[in-house]
Amino acid sequence: MLILTRKPGEEICIGPDIRVRVLEIRGSQVRIGISAPKGIQVHRSEVYARILEENRAASQSTRQQVDRVALLWRRLQGKPDRSGGMP
């Protein structure tokens, strides 16, 4: 990680097109302004972290698990239980 120290009003450039400016420091919080080309999505990292974590958990799904969800779905929709088990 590249570490820089900036004062309020000072900027950092990431590549030629992305600028990060320290706007204000208030107590323990820093207000940061970002200008980036419109195609670049800017998010708090917790948002990305949550999605990444969810993707990881989702990638563990097994056919058996989906079979169980499918069974519940079909039962609730009133469709026949093809496994031959009790309705």
Place this chain on the structure above:
Amino acid sequence: MRIQTTRFGELEIEESRILFFPQGILGFGDLKRYVILDHDREVPFKWMQAVDDPDVAFVVTDPQWIIPGYRVVIQQEVLAELKPRRVEDLIVLVILTIPPEAPEKATANLQGPIIVNVENRLAKQVVLVRQYTTRYPIAKSPYFRSPTSKEASPEANLQEPLPASQILVLQS
């Protein structure tokens, strides 16, 4: 072409069915190619199997089955990577997470939907600006309730095809 998969063994798939994610999906940035496989014709869940990693597959579904009226608002430039000619070429899928011991508690990630351009097969996972949940219980779906339960809603009897998820493209 032939691909190896942990869950389905060896599969023969047409290359024209392969979706290409230029950036992969979050956490799986190296995997760019996926193919959609049916789980079972009678349920709306499908598998998005990585072509280049047999172990990686996601359960996906049309979010209209989970939360009717779900729509996404995306900036035009974010969609540009998918090179859409018409917004009608874009479809929305959401990834499901299924807790191992409690399938009824499966959830859908509404914050990070997958957008696919069905015309050129380009796809991406978009992080929505609006704060949706990454864990929307599928049990809340009107289609996931017994028609006789008092919570059943009139929409629960709708047959396919479902209305397409609305994609609102923000012009700059």
